[in-house]
Amino acid sequence: MTTPTSPLGDGLSVSAIGLGAMGMSAFYGASDETESIATLRHALDLGVTFIDTAEAYGPFENEKLIARALGDRRDEVTLATKASAETDDDGTVHGRNGTPAYIRKAAERSLRHLGTDVIDLYYLHRVDPGVPIEESVGAMAELVAEGKVRHIGLSEASATTIQRAHAVHPLAAVQSEFSLFARDVLHNDEKATTDELGIGFVAFSPLGRGFLTGDIRSVDDLDPDDARRGLPRFQPDAIAANLALVDRVNAIAAEKGVSNAQIALAWLMAQGVVPIPGTRSRRRLEENAAATSIRLDASELARLADALPDDEIVGGRDFVEHAAGVDR
Template sequence: MDTASLGGLTTSVQGLGCMGMSEAYGTPDWDTSITTIRRAMDLGITMIDTADIYGAGHNEVLVGRAVVGHRDEVQLATKTGIDRSHGDDAWVLRGEPAYIKRSCDTSLLRLGVDHIDLYYLHRPPETVEIEEAVGAMAELVKEGKVRHLGLSAVDGDLLRRAHAVHPITAVQNEYSLWARDLETTVAGAMRELGVGLVAYSPLGQGFLTGAVDMGALEANDARNHLPRFAETANDAIARVVREVAENKGVTAAQVALAWVHSRSERLGVSVVPIPGTKRVKWLEQNIAALEVTLTADDLKILEPLGDQVVGARF
């Protein structure tokens, strides 16, 4: 698999998002998920993405078990900053140095490793200014516990302020055919500073694949509560993606992913999508998207879809 450079961190051009292996998308399956992560490594994926809040720590333990014996072959990315200890209806976005350092130590313990390759601040903090939070993360770099720093869900101003404290390697944001907010909020600052993009939910949380049956989702599936999934007007977006795919003899998921891969030149930054899946079948399909080339005519059809979305992301 080809590689990408995210602000100095070399990683596979496509990664694996692991959140859904522990929560949000139905019942977790430990053994199936372990098999999927290991198959991803076999196929050349080196960017493995998790966070301390996914499954209340379950996901970091899962990822840690999966990479045993292969630590030097992967870049482990995890996150800090969201405190869910008061319940999911009372999140606190934290950034106090003591909290961040304690979170890092706990993540290292769960993962079973001595350093984190890419450590994100999961959301802009409410409890301190971003400079203080990033300053604490910078100290973790000096201590050797963290190699590179990242931010998630920030705008250009916050990115510049953080980067002035310590170089930021990557910004992780939702980015797909139907979620393009970052193009106007942070992409300019990323180009200016040489920061890469790690794109989560590049398949629109499965919507763009055309394979999500809302009536068949488990009760604990987060998509039951996402406004865009309830808007039937958005079905036309998935239909267009499917039509492009059928004309090319590939899947809708592969077209959606190929579009994200194609955006590096347009955005002027390295883009590494991290589609998430619990199953080897979908993992292999996602990786095959790297062989799909979108023509100028394909892109002309797909480009307007971002302006046709109805409903908020969350």
């Protein structure tokens, strides 16, 4: 199986589906490092070469895991990481810091942790409201000029911020949560702005943080230390209501003869975005990668969107404190 490629922006092309590595090191409960490394290396065998991480995942541990996994295969990968909330070298996390000084510090540290001399795609993980976006992006542009970063992007940014940032230096991508279960970007001009400016769109949590796989039927299906237990959509009453919606998607998938995850990913790719589903297993990776061969007609796309009406989804998509700080 060979995974096709998709263009983002600024001349960057990536595998049409990527791999989000976060859960291998943080937030989603216990993981098996041996299987995680095998999954990362198997992704390259399948042509899933767009790997996404961030300094926040651990902190730092996910970047180090990727360095161990890639070894002599670094040149096969389009490697994306992010400058996150200000983090000390000992892992102590402070508030957002989009200053040029911190962005440079974070990039230099990520290069060391990743064991590479260049980051293919470097994101500002969250916009710092106390620093003009022009200053943050200006610092990222300097890293490009120095050859330490090839392309830059933003995560969870408003349409206005995207426009201002892109005027300083071309953005290759904007990354935000986007799935059948979270379609805010279609209503707040974020996706429309990236389309207009020729910026690629990368969808994180494209399976609704696992909800759209159909495997999560109750909160008891999550590890005791899984951070999703604190999300509004994963509270017991919300899960019960939202499962009724997910089951509608499951029925359409069954008619198509594909898995729930595959049809959800195929719907997203039909929107012209690159999804980066996270997984810690080779089996799930293969299932996700096979979604690139699924084609949905207009009626199927509409049925899927209609199956999960925004006004019937119970609970917000993110932690309340996180959602309050998103640049919108």
